Amino acid sequence: MSLPTVIFLDRATIPTHIELPHLPFEHQWVEYDFTSPEQVVERLKDAHVAITNKVVLDQQVLSQLPDLKLIAVSATGFNNVDVEFCREHKIAVTNVQGYSTRSVPEHVIAMTYALKRNLFGYHQDIAKGEWQRNKQFCFFSHPITDVAGSTLGIVGSGALGQATATLAKAIGMQVIFAERKGAQPCRDGFVPFEQVLKMSDVLTLHCPLNEQTHNLIGKQELAMMKPSAILINAGRGGLVDETALVAALRQGVIAGAGVDVFTQEPADINNPLLDAMDLPNLLLTPHVAWGSDSSIQSLVDILMDNVTAFIEGREQNRVV
Structure with missing residues (x-):
């Protein structure tokens, strides 16, 4: 390979205050904050290495890039890349794992406290003048329940599920892991899926999104x-039927929900969750559970090391 050209298609997915480590080999570096589908082929026409977070690299695109040798995904999920095409045409693909095992669990626990103690509801009530009208030193317009002692x-029992369990146990929660929906018999240490739904005071999702888990939580499960x-869903947006969730919150089927991921991102005006932001028991965040500064720094360190390893002929975090 001649002097490798490395092109980052969506650098703006990394906050500007996070520095990318310098690649320890001679190369040409080009970065774009954003890349539209129409711009991908033109921007990658001379690339040997493409870095992408969410930019789609499908067969139609990849078939026009004969010089491309590596796709370095700056995330764990790689469903935006046609890995079968890459396998057939000897294009390496890497991803980044294990960088958010502190950030995501902390976000889940933060949402748990906020919802169990109804912090958002009380904030809204003060903004509406309820405290002033109540004329007492305190008032109780929403239930406040303890986190310690709850289940x-x-x-999802991967790295994020296990890390969330560790943090939950440290604050006094009882932890149970759900067996895969419909799986028989249960593995050791797992509880049947439906039983977990019935037992949990807090249910948190950390499984992958696929055909089996799409709308895993719908009207029946709620x-x-x-x-x-x-x-709490800080996993993948498609795990939850968003329309059914809003209905469940409005009807009191469940007490609250924290959502960090959406079926379409960014969420548009057609998303039912955005129409429900008046609810005091719904807490929304814009896919940032993974994004503490330390987590993102770890991500970019691994990302750039993946590129270096490939150039040096080593396999590291290879998907293909």
């Missing part, structure tokens, strides 16, 4: 949960 059900339970 956390976790769907109805199995306790009326006092809360649901």
Whole structure:
């Protein structure tokens, strides 16, 4: 390979205050904050290495890039890359794992406290003047429930699920892991999926999104949960039927929900969750659970090391 050209297609997915480590080999570096689908082929026509977070690199695009040798995905998920085409045409693909095992669990626990103690609801009430009208030193317009002693059900037993379990246990929660939906018999240490729905005071999702898990939590599953339970999704947007979730919150089927991921991102005006932002028991964040400064710095360190390893002929974090 001649002097490698490395092109980052969506550098703006990394905050500007996070520095990218310097690649320890001679190369040409080009970065773009954003890249539209129409710009991908033109921008990658001379690239040997493409770095992407969410820019789609499908067969139609990749078939026009004969010099491309490596796609370095700056995330764990790589569903935006046609890995089968890459395998057939000897294009290496790498991803980044394990960088958010502190950030995501902290976000889940933060949402748990906010919802169990109804912090958002009380904030809204003060803004509406309820405290002033109440004329007492305090007022109780929403239930306040303890986190310690409550049961956390976790769907997904990978690194993030395990890290969330560790943090939850440290603050006094009881932790149970859900077996895959419909799986028989249960593995050691797992509880049947439907039973976890019924037992959990807090249910948190950390499983991958695929055909089996799409709309894993819908109207039927929400109805199995306790009326006092809360649901937290910091996994993937398609795991939850968003319309059913909003209906469950409005009807009191469950007590609250924290959502960091959406079926379409950014969420548009057609997303039912955005129409429900008046609810005091719904907490929304824009896919930032993973994004503490330390987490993002770890991500870019691994990302750039993946590129270096490939150039040096080493396999590291290879998907293909």
